[in-house]
Amino acid sequence: MENTIVKAENYNSYFGDNHVVKDVNISINKNEVIAVMGPSGCGKTTFLRGINRMHELIPGATSKGKILLDGENVYDMNAIYVRYKIGMVFQRPNPFPNLSIYENVVAGYMLNGIKVSKADKDAIVERSLTSAALWKEVKDSLHKKGTFLSGGQQQRLCIARAIAMQPELILFDEPTSALDPISTSSVEALFHELKANYTLIIVTHNMQQAARVSDRTAFFYMGELVEFDDTKQMFTNPKDQRTQNYITGRFS
Amino acid sequence: MDARIGFRNTKSILFKSVIIFFAFVITIPLIIVLLYIIKQGITQVNWHFLTGVPKPPGEKGGGIANALLGSFIMVMMASIVAIPVGMLAGIYLSENPRTKLAYYAGLCVDILQGVPSIVVGIVIYVWAVKPFGGFSAIAGSIALALMMLPIIIRSTEQTLKLLPDSLKEAALSLGVPYHRVILKVIVPCGFAGILSGITLSIARIIGETAPLLFTALGNRFLSTNITGQMESLPHVIYNYATSPYDDWHDLAWGASFILLLFVLTLNIITKLLTRKWKIQL
Amino acid sequence: MENKRLELSNDQLKWETIFKRLLIAMSIILVLIMIGVLVTLIVQSMPSIKSMGIGFLWGKVWDPVSNIYGAYPFLIGTLLTSFTALIISVPFSYAIAIYLGEYNPKGWLSDLLKNAIELIAAVPSIIYGFWGMFVLVPIIRSFELKIGVSPFGVGVFTSSLVLAVMIIPYAASLGISLIRMVPSPLKEGAYALGATRFEVIRAVILPFTRTGLFAGVLLSLGRALGETMAVTMLIGNSSLIANSFKEAFFGPGNTMASVIASEFNEADHTLYVSALIELGLVLFAVTVIVNLIGKRIITKFTNN
Numbered sequence: 001m002e003n004t005i006v007k008a009e010n011y012n013s014y015f016g017d018n019h020v021v022k023d024v025n026i027s028i029n030k031n032e033v034i035a036v037m038g039p040s041g042c043g044k045t046t047f048l049r050g051i052n053r054m055h056e057l058i059p060g061a062t063s064k065g066k067i068l069l070d071g072e073n074v075y076d077m078n079a080i081y082v083r084y085k086i087g088m089v090f091q092r093p094n095p096f097p098n099l100s101i102y103e104n105v106v107a108g109y110m111l112n113g114i115k116v117s118k119a120d121k122d123a124i125v126e127r128s129l130t131s132a133a134l135w136k137e138v139k140d141s142l143h144k145k146g147t148f149l150s151g152g153q154q155q156r157l158c159i160a161r162a163i164a165m166q167p168e169l170i171l172f173d174e175p176t177s178a179l180d181p182i183s184t185s186s187v188e189a190l191f192h193e194l195k196a197n198y199t200l201i202i203v204t205h206n207m208q209q210a211a212r213v214s215d216r217t218a219f220f221y222m223g224e225l226v227e228f229d230d231t232k233q234m235f236t237n238p239k240d241q242r243t244q245n246y247i248t249g250r251f252s
Numbered sequence: 253m254d255a256r257i258g259f260r261n262t263k264s265i266l267f268k269s270v271i272i273f274f275a276f277v278i279t280i281p282l283i284i285v286l287l288y289i290i291k292q293g294i295t296q297v298n299w300h301f302l303t304g305v306p307k308p309p310g311e312k313g314g315g316i317a318n319a320l321l322g323s324f325i326m327v328m329m330a331s332i333v334a335i336p337v338g339m340l341a342g343i344y345l346s347e348n349p350r351t352k353l354a355y356y357a358g359l360c361v362d363i364l365q366g367v368p369s370i371v372v373g374i375v376i377y378v379w380a381v382k383p384f385g386g387f388s389a390i391a392g393s394i395a396l397a398l399m400m401l402p403i404i405i406r407s408t409e410q411t412l413k414l415l416p417d418s419l420k421e422a423a424l425s426l427g428v429p430y431h432r433v434i435l436k437v438i439v440p441c442g443f444a445g446i447l448s449g450i451t452l453s454i455a456r457i458i459g460e461t462a463p464l465l466f467t468a469l470g471n472r473f474l475s476t477n478i479t480g481q482m483e484s485l486p487h488v489i490y491n492y493a494t495s496p497y498d499d500w501h502d503l504a505w506g507a508s509f510i511l512l513l514f515v516l517t518l519n520i521i522t523k524l525l526t527r528k529w530k531i532q533l
Numbered sequence: 534m535e536n537k538r539l540e541l542s543n544d545q546l547k548w549e550t551i552f553k554r555l556l557i558a559m560s561i562i563l564v565l566i567m568i569g570v571l572v573t574l575i576v577q578s579m580p581s582i583k584s585m586g587i588g589f590l591w592g593k594v595w596d597p598v599s600n601i602y603g604a605y606p607f608l609i610g611t612l613l614t615s616f617t618a619l620i621i622s623v624p625f626s627y628a629i630a631i632y633l634g635e636y637n638p639k640g641w642l643s644d645l646l647k648n649a650i651e652l653i654a655a656v657p658s659i660i661y662g663f664w665g666m667f668v669l670v671p672i673i674r675s676f677e678l679k680i681g682v683s684p685f686g687v688g689v690f691t692s693s694l695v696l697a698v699m700i701i702p703y704a705a706s707l708g709i710s711l712i713r714m715v716p717s718p719l720k721e722g723a724y725a726l727g728a729t730r731f732e733v734i735r736a737v738i739l740p741f742t743r744t745g746l747f748a749g750v751l752l753s754l755g756r757a758l759g760e761t762m763a764v765t766m767l768i769g770n771s772s773l774i775a776n777s778f779k780e781a782f783f784g785p786g787n788t789m790a791s792v793i794a795s796e797f798n799e800a801d802h803t804l805y806v807s808a809l810i811e812l813g814l815v816l817f818a819v820t821v822i823v824n825l826i827g828k829r830i831i832t833k834f835t836n837n
Binding site for chain 3: 260261263264266267268270271272273274275276277278279281282284285286288289337340341343344345347348353354356357360361362363364365366367368369370371372374375377378379398401405427429430431432434455458459460461462465466469486489490493494501504505508511512515516519523
């Protein structure tokens with residue numbers, strides 16, 4: 001399918017002998033917002049990290065199967081290149097503490113030693129911070145360190161940092177679980193705007209968030225992809241009993 | 253009953269007084285030593301003292317320029333080797349704590365830290381003096397480097413272990429390769445802590461005499477020849493102190509004062525860096 | 534553009550591997566250095582070991598001129614100085630640890646004392662030795678006259694005094710961290726039963742930290758065993774065995790470290806050098822073992 005950006009084929013993940021993600025097959029289209037939800041320990045974060053090959057950085061972590069990015073298996077590609085092509089935002093905002101806001105945004109270029117002219121850098125910073133809905137708030141203090149911002153602002157800075165690399169796909173690993181409600185809504189509003197230019201996969205343990213922000217939702221349970229459907233469908237008329245149990249709060 | 257409690261309370265107060273006495277009385281020898289060195293040494297220090305070379309016994313007005321230069325050169329050379337090797341080993345230990353190599357390397361660091369400096373001197377004599385037929389500043393620097401290594405390795409390892417993993421993850425997820433993540437993100441973030449380990453190791457070796465006795469020995473002349481004998485601050489103190497000449501004793505007091513100054517300054521710098529690092533965390 | 538980026542990533546992959554291998558190499562070098570030190574000491578001691586065998590350790594005569602070497606005088610000297618220094622220093626180290634760990638852990642006075650202790654450790658041993666030679670020795674000399682002992686001034690006793698001061702910081706700083714580690718609930722339980730400060734220290738804190746404090750003593754001992762310069766300048770450099778304990782204690786002697794320091798550069802024949810290196814090997818083995826045991830105890834203690 002021309003429109004598919006990410007496709008997992010029989011994808012399995014392990015921590016040593018522990019089989020954490022079991023035989024996942026899923027196809028995600030361009031400019032979709034996908035929520036990945038499920039109870040703690042269901043493998044959703046492990047699966048997410050398998051997409052941009054962050055999973056294998058943990059000692060003893062392995063995987064089998066394919067994950068195709070634009071038709072190419074990321075596991076056959078240069079891992080550094082894969083991580084460059086896919087953006088990631090983490091649970092706890094992690095701007096680089098020794099860099100300013102400006103430097104944080106262009107960190108993906110600077111840390112790689114890629115020479116970018118000042119004019120280009122300025123443009124990237126303004127563009128990325130605007131897309132992350134942070135430009136107005138910080139444009140006069142770009143050279144201050146990133147750690148002085150609030151939690152929500154820091155997370156948007158991390159989003160700007162990921163966007164600056166112009167990825168097609170951005171992965172979010174429980175991006176608002178460490179944020180207060182106001183910051184959470186500002187980040188959720190962002191998802192809606194980012195959708196126009198990027199594909200988003202958002203792991204969340206908050207069902208309501210999944211229902212609010214996503215086009216389609218994937219439900220993981222005990223390492224398996226139990227159900228993957230249009231969000232409204234899934235929440236009103238789930239096809240699997242386990243999904244039904246999760247949604248009605250039988251377990252969380 | 254009251255009498256019993258009273259007695260126990262008195263015992264407690266007595267104990268506290270004894271503890272306080274023993275704890276503070278130990279500062280007396282420290283103060284005595286420091287004051288004596290300062291008193292004897294400060295009168296020796298003048299421009300000639302710092303820029304002149306030793307005169308034969310009986311002639312007044314020698315200097316320790318050769319020792320100052322020698323110490324500087326050897327500490328520099330030792331640092332050039334010990335800092336990169338120490339930091340890299342420290343990085344390995346903090347990044348791969350559960351490997352067999354980390355266990356054995358860590359063991360070797362612990363052992364090396366406990367090796368008496370005179371034994372280090374013997375070993376470097378066998379490695380770098382005997383085969384080349386003579387004492388040299390290079391040999392002295394190697395001995396000093398060996399003594400710096402454990403301190404730098406441990407402080408690098410401990411500093412980096414305190415940094416959160418999220419830092420590494422953020423950089424890796426941007427497509428930054430491992431070596432750049434370590435060198436451009438992790439190490440700069442831990443810079444204050446790592447630097448404090450370096451200044452501490454320099455403070456340690458600048459006063460070390462034993463490893464130099466069989467490696468660099470000493471040199472009466474101002475020399476920059478690193479393949480030959482070279483004087484150093486602690487060694488010149490040893491030489492002059494154990495000599496029978498009074499004016500050489502005077503020089504030794506002056507040199508002790510200078511050495512003390514260096515050691516104190518480096519320790520203060522280390523403390524400031526450690527505080528900066530703790531605040532950063 | 535994309536190709537350039539892919540090229541960059543491929544390049545970076547190569548450097549990544551090189552860097553990881555460099556890290557491993559440095560750690561291997563460390564291990565090799567350690568092995569090298571041990572092998573060097575053993576190999577260089579071989580001539581002496583072959584010539585004198587195990588009897589070297591209890592050989593009472595050290596006579597380079599006649600090529601007879603026995604380590605016994607130096608073992609005695611080392612043990613006497615180290616253990617005397619240890620015995621003298623322990624009450625002070627413990628007092629400092631209890632004061633700074635329990636009575637007064639924070640505040641300007643506590644910082645002052647802590648800095649003073651660190652200063653003691655920072656002063657180079659050559660300076661202690663030099664000061665001792667000119668200030669302490671005359672004092673000891675008059676003391677020895679008063680108590681009716683040969684007034685050498687230098688000797689085991691003098692060097693033990695200076696050594697004691699030098700090793701205090703090692704047991705003290707470890708003791709401070711250990712005492713601070715005693716869990717509050719333990720202490721509070723005792724206080725709630727009506728115990729006085731002293732009783733809590735005696736019955737709760739000291740037993741709890743007993744093994745750790747012992748490890749601190751081992752570390753101080755390790756430091757004392759390896760100390761060279763201050764001892765060399767104060768011990769009198771005599772390789773003869775004394776006739777009585779009083780003579781041995783107040784008279785001149787030598788430790789393994791001090792005899793190496795004073796005679797190594799004069800040693801002109803192979804067996805002489807080899808005997809000195811064998812002393813270095815013994816010194817190495819003893820200090821390493823003491824230090825390792827101390828460190829092992831500490832890791833076990835802190836992991837609990």
